[in-house]
Amino acid sequence: MVGPHDGQLSLRIKLRDEARFANFHEGRNGAVVTRVQSWLAEPGPEPMLVCGDTGAGKSHLLNAACLSFEEQGRDALYLSLSEAAALAPEALEGFERFDLVCLDELEALPATPEWQEALLHLYNRVLDSGGHLLIASRTPPGAQSWALADLASRLRALPVVQLSLPRDEDRHAMLTARASSRGLILPDEVAAYILKRAPRDTGELLGILEQLDDASLQHQRRLTVPFVKHILGW
Amino acid sequence: MPQEIWQQCLELLQDEFPSQQFNTWLRPLQSRDDGGALVLLAPNRFVRDWVSQKYLGRIEEVIREINGSLNLKVEVRVGSANEQQARAGRSGGNGRTHGQSRLNQAGTGARRDPDTRSRSGDPAIDTPDGIEGGESAPAVNDSELNIADERAGEELHIDRLDRRGPGRQQERRKVNVEGGVQHNETFLNQQFTFDTFVEGKSNQLAKAASSQVAENPGGSYNPLFLYGGVGLGKTHLMHAVGNEIVKRNPGAKVAYLRSERFVADMVKALQLNAINDFKRFYRSLDALLIDDIQFFAGKERSQEEFFHTFNALLEGGQQVILTCDRFPKEIVNMEERLKSRFGWGLTVMVEPPELETRVAIIMKKAEQARVHLSNEAAFFIAQKIRSNVRELEGALKLVIANSHFTGQEITPAFIRESLKDLLALHEKQVSIDNIQRTVAEYYKMKVADLHSKRRTRTITRPRQMAMALAKELTSHSLPEIGDAFGGRDHTTVLHACKKIEELQESDANIREDYQNFLRLLTT
Numbered sequence: 001m002v003g004p005h006d007g008q009l010s011l012r013i014k015l016r017d018e019a020r021f022a023n024f025h026e027g028r029n030g031a032v033v034t035r036v037q038s039w040l041a042e043p044g045p046e047p048m049l050v051c052g053d054t055g056a057g058k059s060h061l062l063n064a065a066c067l068s069f070e071e072q073g074r075d076a077l078y079l080s081l082s083e084a085a086a087l088a089p090e091a092l093e094g095f096e097r098f099d100l101v102c103l104d105e106l107e108a109l110p111a112t113p114e115w116q117e118a119l120l121h122l123y124n125r126v127l128d129s130g131g132h133l134l135i136a137s138r139t140p141p142g143a144q145s146w147a148l149a150d151l152a153s154r155l156r157a158l159p160v161v162q163l164s165l166p167r168d169e170d171r172h173a174m175l176t177a178r179a180s181s182r183g184l185i186l187p188d189e190v191a192a193y194i195l196k197r198a199p200r201d202t203g204e205l206l207g208i209l210e211q212l213d214d215a216s217l218q219h220q221r222r223l224t225v226p227f228v229k230h231i232l233g234w
Numbered sequence: 235m236p237q238e239i240w241q242q243c244l245e246l247l248q249d250e251f252p253s254q255q256f257n258t259w260l261r262p263l264q265s266r267d268d269g270g271a272l273v274l275l276a277p278n279r280f281v282r283d284w285v286s287q288k289y290l291g292r293i294e295e296v297i298r299e300i301n302g303s304l305n306l307k308v309e310v311r312v313g314s315a316n317e318q319q320a321r322a323g324r325s326g327g328n329g330r331t332h333g334q335s336r337l338n339q340a341g342t343g344a345r346r347d348p349d350t351r352s353r354s355g356d357p358a359i360d361t362p363d364g365i366e367g368g369e370s371a372p373a374v375n376d377s378e379l380n381i382a383d384e385r386a387g388e389e390l391h392i393d394r395l396d397r398r399g400p401g402r403q404q405e406r407r408k409v410n411v412e413g414g415v416q417h418n419e420t421f422l423n424q425q426f427t428f429d430t431f432v433e434g435k436s437n438q439l440a441k442a443a444s445s446q447v448a449e450n451p452g453g454s455y456n457p458l459f460l461y462g463g464v465g466l467g468k469t470h471l472m473h474a475v476g477n478e479i480v481k482r483n484p485g486a487k488v489a490y491l492r493s494e495r496f497v498a499d500m501v502k503a504l505q506l507n508a509i510n511d512f513k514r515f516y517r518s519l520d521a522l523l524i525d526d527i528q529f530f531a532g533k534e535r536s537q538e539e540f541f542h543t544f545n546a547l548l549e550g551g552q553q554v555i556l557t558c559d560r561f562p563k564e565i566v567n568m569e570e571r572l573k574s575r576f577g578w579g580l581t582v583m584v585e586p587p588e589l590e591t592r593v594a595i596i597m598k599k600a601e602q603a604r605v606h607l608s609n610e611a612a613f614f615i616a617q618k619i620r621s622n623v624r625e626l627e628g629a630l631k632l633v634i635a636n637s638h639f640t641g642q643e644i645t646p647a648f649i650r651e652s653l654k655d656l657l658a659l660h661e662k663q664v665s666i667d668n669i670q671r672t673v674a675e676y677y678k679m680k681v682a683d684l685h686s687k688r689r690t691r692t693i694t695r696p697r698q699m700a701m702a703l704a705k706e707l708t709s710h711s712l713p714e715i716g717d718a719f720g721g722r723d724h725t726t727v728l729h730a731c732k733k734i735e736e737l738q739e740s741d742a743n744i745r746e747d748y749q750n751f752l753r754l755l756t757t
Contacts, residue, residue, distance in 0.1 A: 019253040031639060046631075063253040070261060077277070078257035087280045094277030097314050098262065104254075117529065121494045128421075140655050150526065150559065153465040153621070157628025159635055162655075 019063035023181055027170035029057065032161045039159075040065055040100070040132060047123065047133035049106075049155070051140050052163030055201040058136035061163070062102035065134055074099035082108035089118035096125040099132065106137035106155075107144060116148035123154060166202065171195055175205060179223075182213050186223050193225050197234050208232065236272035236306055240265040243296045250292075259285055264315040271307040272297070279312050286310045421490040422480065426473030432598050434591025437467055440582045444471045448478035451486075451521055451553035455580040457544070461558045462584035463753050465624030468557040471584070472523050475555055479521055489516075490523040497529075497536040504535075513539075517546045521553040527576075528558050531567040541572055548578070586752050587623060592616035595623055596630055605634050607644055614646040618657050620664075620707060620752070629653055664707040664755050666718045672754055673700040676747070685720035698730035699744075703751050705731050 026033055032050070039048050052058050059080075066076035075098045082105045084091050089112075095101045101122070109115055126133040137144075140160060146152035166174060172191055179186035198205050215231045216223060228234075247260055263285065264275040274293075276282035290310060297306050428448070433441050440460055447458045458475070460468045476488045496516075503512035516522065522543070530537050547554050558565065561583075562576040587595065593609075593616040600607035615633070619626045636652040637644050650657065674681045677696040684697050697719060704715045705727065712724035719727075737744040 018248065018256070035635075035639060059254060063257050066257045066261070067253070075262065075264075076257065077262040078254060080254065080258070083258070087284070091278060091280035094281075094312070094314075097277060102257075121492075124492060124494070142656055149464045153624045156621075156656075157465070157624045157631075159628070159632055160655075 018067060019060040020067050021064045023178060024057060024060055024064055025166065025170055025174035025177060027166050027173075028164045032163055033061070035161050036061060036065065036134070037068075039134075040068060044130035045132065047127070047135060047158055049141070049158040049160045050134065050136045050163060051160055052136075052138070053165050054138060055203065056163035056165050057202060058138075058163060059104050059203065062104050062134060062136055065100060066102055069100045069132075076100040076102065078102045078104065080104040080108070081106060085110050085115070089114045092118045092122045095122055096129040096131060100134065101126055101131060102134045102136070104136045106135050106141070107139055111145070111147055113147045116146060116151045120148060120151040120154070123151070168195065171200075171202070171205065174202070175209065178206060178209055179213075182209070184209075184213055184216060184223060190223050190225055190228055194228060197232075235304075236267045236270065237265045239297055239300055239304070239306060240272055240274070242300050243293060246296050246300075247293070259289055263310070266315060268309075271309060274308065274310045275313045275315060276310055277312070277314070282310050282312050422476045422488065423473045423490075424477060426470045427477050428474045430598070430602070431467065431470055431474055432587075432591060432595045434587050434594065436585035436587045436591060437471075440468075440471055440584045443580050443582045444475050445478075447553060447555065448475045448482070451475075451479050452551040456548060456551075457554035457556055457576060457579040459556050459558065459562060459576050459579065459581040460584055461561055461581065463586060463622060463749075464559060465622030466584045466586060467623055468584050469525055472525060472555050472557055476521060476523050479553070483520075486520040487518060488521045488523065489519050490525070492525045493527045493529045493536075496524060496540065497533055500536055500539050509539075513543065516543045517550070519547070519552060521555065522547055523555045525557050526559070527556050528560065528565055530572075531565060534569075537569050537572055541569065541575075544572070544575060548575075554579075583749075585749055586620070587626075589616055592620070592623075592626055595626060599627055599630055600634070603631075603634055605637070605644070611644050611646060611649060614649055615653075618653065629656060632656075666704050666708060666710060666715065669700050669703045669707065669751075669755060670718075672751065673703065676751070676754075687720065695744075698733050699747065699751070701727050701730035702734035702748070703755065706752075707755055 021033065021037065024033060036048070036050065039045055050058050050061060063078055066078045069076035077095060077098045077100070079092075079095075079102070081103055085108055103119075109119060123133060135155075135158070141152065141155035141158070146155075172188075172195055175191050175194065176186050176188070179191075194205075194208065198208050212223060212228060212231060215221075215227075219227075221227050244260065248256055251260065259281070262277065262281075266273040266275060274285070276285055290308065294308055297304075297308060428441070428445060431437075431441060440462075443455055443458060444460070447453070447455050460471060462468060473490060476490050479486050479488055500509075500512060503509045524540075530540060544554060556576060558576075562573045562581065565573060593612050596612040596615055597607065597609075600612070615626070615629055619629045633644055633649050633652045636642075637648065642648050670681050670684050673696050674684060677692075679693065679696060683693050684700055686693070701715055701719060704710060704718070705712070708715075710718070712727045715727045716722040716724050734744065734748065738748055739745075
């Protein structure tokens with residue numbers, strides 16, 4: 001019997017599974033992905049806003065956008081505002097040097113004039129430098145209250161695309177595909193077992209996959225229902 | 235060599251860290267070979283500190299795994315790869331000074347050609363923790379004062395690139411200014427002209443004053459101070475004046491910049507002991523256009539510098555145009571002497587557009603986008619989005635984009651579907667109840683007084699105001715509005731609306747109250 005944390009240390013031989021457009025499971029969001037991609041191809045467009053509930057794939061889309069720019073030899077930066085909020089408003093300075101700036105979790109921007117002014121200036125500087133600014137938010141800016149009217153009116157006027165939450169069949173397909181891109185075989189019945197018990201949030205689901213990938217490597221075991229049950233303690 | 239090792243290191247780190255962490259903290263670092271050491275350049279000091287604390291150890295380990303014998307020193311600094319370019323430019327010996335440059339030729343630096351991993355005009359300053367309270371140096375691009383601050387050796391290099399040099403010419407590109415419209419090599423947005431400005435009752439005066447200034451810069455309307463709520467066209471008018479001045483006199487030195495940029499330039503000049511260049515440059519302009527000067531608030535050193543620049547320009551008969559979100563006297567944390575000087579020339583308010591102007595704006599924007607829009611559709615949008623022109627245009631763009639992607643005709647039903655989230659918010663936000671509460675609170679009275687039969691002026695006027703607002707801001711019929719005010723007749727509502735319209739013409743206080751309510755209720 002193997003314990004969840006027993007076994008040999010895994011070597012770094014996992015296949016890369018970074019967020020990219022190719023592994024974004026579109027489901028009902030095909031048109032949104034197309035719009036974001038065509039926006040990325042425009043020279044110096046107006047900033048764009050991606051809205052959607054937690055788990056709809058906003059972070060994936062933003063990171064995929066970064067990777068697509070990097071693959072073209074262009075500089076890109078991803079920043080979650082919830083992470084930045086632990087720093088100071090000046091943490092948003094200097095980003096106009098990037099060809100693409102992706103800001104995630106707009107709703108986490110602190111509601112202080114200092115932070116909102118910092119975002120307004122970043123917005124203006126990216127626009128002035130001809131860069132791309134892609135912002136993601138759980139709620140539309142109109143539904144949030146803002147300390148700075150200048151920022152509010154800019155955000156409310158942005159072109160918005162709305163990501164829908166994946167349906168169960170989308171989540172199943174996505175889980176299987178992401179497992180496959182890691183070189184893991186995830187039988188349908190195991191995927192169904194995981195989906196019935198795992199949190200519905202896509203990020204957490206992928207975290208579970210990561211955990212199973214590590215465990216499978218350590219224990220040199222295929223993914224079966226008993227193995228998954230044991231590793232995840234379900 | 236260090237840079238190649240960094241690329242290999244990145245490849246390995248990419249496997250180790252989730253995409254989000256990797257794309258936030260590691261991939262954005264630019265690398266530089268500094269005498270055999272690997273220097274990683276972060277966009278600001280917070281990123282530098284975070285990377286140093288959380289990732290530097292692991293980076294060093296991975297580099298040792300790649301090539302342990304090299305014993306490569308790794309350092310994280312604030313800056314950009316542009317520093318190398320700046321040094322290369324400097325070695326060419328083309329040290330043109332700040333004051334000799336034409337700012338209206340200045341771009342914020344060319345965005346990098348995807349094939350070359352280099353960029354000009356990037357921030358290249360290892361910013362200290364702020365020069366004075368709230369006045370830290372944003373690491374903004376500054377192509378005029380293109381400065382490389384090399385703090386590693388505690389040595390300060392000042393570099394000014396010749397913008398006319400062949401290398402710079404190749405890097406020139408289109409950049410954006412507010413509104414997302416492209417323009418060439420100048421901070422003036424060439425699409426913001428008087429021709430593209432839609433005139434209505436709300437902005438007539440501001441437009442007339444701006445035209446006067448464009449015809450006779452440095453004349454009696456100096457400074458021209460445009461103020462009003464956000465997204466109402468102040469920036470458009472400002473650019474229009476600048477463009478017209480340059481059109482009439484192509485040799486004129488005109489500079490448009492946001493106040494934040496002025497502050498950033500000044501802080502950078504102070505850091506680099508180049509304040510005289512800074513002063514010389516700004517004072518050599520024929521027209522200085524500074525947008526959103528409310529952001530000078532609390533920045534004492536910038537206000538001081540701006541005060542002297544402002545005086546020098548006015549004394550020299552050079553034009554100054556300023557925009558602000560409020561009347562000069564209402565700006566907080568701004569020196570009194572500045573506020574008073576802002577009022578020396580002409581102060582004009584830009585008001586929110588009324589329905590007819592909103593319809594005209596939408597029709598004009600649709601025409602510019604080469605989209606056919608029926609009057610009915612334009613009217614529908616204009617009626618629903620009342621807050622400001624920026625949001626009106628945003629809504630139109632969203633409708634056009636949806637139509638483009640779905641291939642559907644733009645009808646009121648299609649607009650309603652496209653803007654459903656936006657409209658829900660607007661409709662939810664502006665209800666008769668909300669109007670009554672806001673008006674009562676504003677005039678320090680009870681909501682019940684608005685419903686009551688009392689007819690004293692202190693109650694009648696606010697009631698009329700609330701009725702007029704309900705007609706302007708909601709879709710309720712006149713009888714419904716009357717009902718909501720204690721069961722009054724629809725003719726009473728009509729009378730109230732007419733009365734408030736007349737009073738707005740004759741009484742500045744009522745006009746201001748009405749505009750304040752529009753702002754309070756729709757933003």
